[in-house]
Structure formats: structure tokens, C-alpha cells
Amino acid sequence: MELSQKLQDALNKQVAMEYQAAYKYNGMRIYLDDLGAHGATHWMTLQTKEEIQHAEDFIQFIKSVDGQVELGQIKKETTDYDGLASVWEAGLSHEKEITKSIEDILALAIKENNYAAENFLRTYVDEQVEEEDNFRDVLELIELAGDDITAMFQVDSKLGQRK
Numbered sequence: 007m008e009l010s011q012k013l014q015d016a017l018n019k020q021v022a023m024e025y026q027a028a029y030k031y032n033g034m035r036i037y038l039d040d041l042g043a044h045g046a047t048h049w050m051t052l053q054t055k056e057e058i059q060h061a062e063d064f065i066q067f068i069k070s071v072d073g074q075v076e077l078g079q080i081k082k083e084t085t086d087y088d089g090l091a092s093v094w095e096a097g098l099s100h101e102k103e104i105t106k107s108i109e110d111i112l113a114l115a116i117k118e119n120n121y122a123a124e125n126f127l128r129t130y131v132d133e134q135v136e137e138e139d140n141f142r143d144v145l146e147l148i149e150l151a152g153d154d155i156t157a158m159f160q161v162d163s164k165l166g167q168r169k
């Protein structure tokens with residue numbers, strides 16, 4: 007099933023967006039590491055790797071339908087945050103942007119009756135529900151811990167258990 011130029015462009019844009027997410031989360035990982043929050047660093051390291059895998063999935067999909075992969079530009083990202091809550095707030099808001107982008111591409115695939123792209127993108131809608139939920143869960147834990155240092159150590163330790 008061939009890709010229209012428009013759909014191919016949108017999928018390539020998503021590849022860059024997934025790499026951008028990896029780049030952003032790597033900035034967070036560097037910040038968390040500097041902070042000495044080992045568990046949180048571990049969590050974000052895995053998240054960074056996951057985003058690279060998402061980019062790879064989109065690349066493979068484009069290739070599998072004989073499309074042309076283009077690697078677009080990614081922007082500079084900060085390594086400067088203001089505590090754990092600010093990191094996961096920024097992460098959650100970025101995931102929401104990614105969800106919106108994937109939903110827009112899915113709408114285009116549906117409009118063009120591109121069933122292969124539709125099926126592929128639907129799995130990513132599910133993935134995004136999970137991603138937002140993961141970020142929201144951590145943010146809730148961080149907010150619950152508040153200024154309690156002991157509770158924050160427990161949160162960090164829990165984040166260190168992510169597989």
C-alpha cells in the first residue's frame with residue numbers, strides 16, 4: 007500500500023518528533039543525574055531509549071511500505087529544570103503534543119483509506135495512552151511526596167525499579 011506524499015511527510019515528521027522526545031528526555035536524564043536522583047535517572051534513561059525505538063518503528067513502517075525516509079532537523083534541548091515535578095510536568099505536556107500529532111496523522115490515514123498506516127498508527131494511539139499514564143502516575147507520586155525528603159527518596163527508589 008503506497009504512501010501519499012502528504013502521509014509520508016507526516017510520518018517523517020513523526021520520526022523527527024520521536025527523536026526530539028529522546029533528545030528532550032536525555033536532557034532531563036542529564037539534569038536528574040546531576041541532581042543525584044539515581045532512580046529517576048534510571049527511569050528517564052529507559053524513557054529516552056524507548057523514544058529512539060519509537061523513531062525506529064516509524065522508520066521501519068515507512069520502509070516496509072516502500073516509502074522514503076527523511077531525517078529532519080531536531081532542536082536544541084535544555085538540561086536545566088527546577089526539581090523533579092518540573093521534569094515530569096514538561097514530560098507529560100510533551101507526550102500530549104506527541105499524542106495530538108499521532109492522532110492527526112491517523113486522521114489523515116483514515117481520510118486517505120490507507121489501512122496499513124491506519125493499523126500501524128492505531129497501535130501508537132494505544133502506546134500514547136500508556137505513555138501519558140506513565141508520566142501522570144510519576145507526577146502524582148512526586149506531588150504526593152511534596153517537601154518530604156524521606157517520601158522523595160522512596161519515590162526515587164520506586165522509579166529505579168522501572169524495567
Ligand SMILES: [Fe+2]
Binds near residue numbers: 024027057060104
Ligand atoms: Fe514516543
